[in-house]
Amino acid sequence: MRRRRRIQAGLTVLVLVLGTSGFAGWRWWHNRAPYGPEVLALTATLELVDNEGAAAALGAEPAPHADVGDQLVLGRVSWRPPAELRRGATFWIVVLDKRTQLKPTVFGLASPRQDAVSMGSHGYLQKAADRYPWLRGIAGQEVDGVWTTSGTSIHVTTPDATPVTFVGIFPDARRQPAEPLIATAPVAVSDLLVAFVYMGPDGQLYWAHRLLG
Template sequence: MIIGVVVLLVGVGGLAGWRWWRNLPPYGPEVLAATATLELVDQTTADAAFSPRDVEQAGDGDQIFLGRVAWERPPDPKVGGSFRIVVLDKRTHRMPGFITVTSSRPDDVGAGSDGALDRAEERYRWLQGIGAREVDGSFWAAGSAVTVSSVDASPVTFVLVLHPQRPETPPEQAVATAPAAVSDLLVALISVGPDGQVYWAQRLLN
């Protein structure tokens, strides 16, 4: 019995140690010295920032926001690590529905939603709203975040268009809407490990 208890304790300790090691960040946010900018722009400015690529065309009542996130390359990045760049309306706790994104390495950036956002939301109260929402027993992810698969993709430039709120929009499809001020929109950088584990989140703007 004593041997069995010892083996069990060793096993539990080993599992706890593995989990600690798995979630240990290879570097902290201070190493990146990340910065973010966000501004309201017109269609011409947004088009020029992405030329020759196309961006979403704004209509009446829409607002166009042009953002940029940059960081310094860490000296010893972990293989398989990635980032999520989140824009969150602090008033409604919703993200934009669509983001156009590019970088110095355009193949390493994209937009969408994944389980890392759920895990970051669980850990950081100020990121409430970036994860999937439960509506009538089902989980929905209507908003989009920027996905960065390489630490070498800095700087990342993105455009998002906010549309006026439409009363007929179902709750599961609700996203950030216009009108909004730059100060209403939080910009955060989330460090994600190769297994989808969240290392840390840093509030860069607002």
């Protein structure tokens, strides 16, 4: 009887060990990036443009309009579509003013897959801020004890949406609150950071890559 109990206890421990190792293996696979940024051969450019330049760059897509004191920044991010795809994974293109860690609020967007690009934000992006200190403004900021996100990033849902052309507007700081929640003008290209973030289908952060700034 005692021998049988010892065998049963041993089998229970073995099952627990196998279950724990199996979960650890699944978790490792689940959070492992299928490829790194080097596979995508990422490139990015930024320049200041006027209203005419913004409209020309976006073609048939609507462009934000700059009034006196506002500034428009034209950017392009391109990559090589990967051979290996993970269903439900997405890219984020992030623009931050390094001086304030604030994001622009409005973008005009153009892509060969227009249906796959949009403006937005998500709480999952806080994982990027936690892992990469230079992205600490990506998910918003705390104001009077309340967490808020006023700026936006660019969400890309398919890897063949390359290149993405965008025009961000930076409104005149004189027309904003004393402590604005969005990136404002005057701004120089050298003030801006552009990053590319790769996230899994369950919001797991694979990696973030700094492209400019």
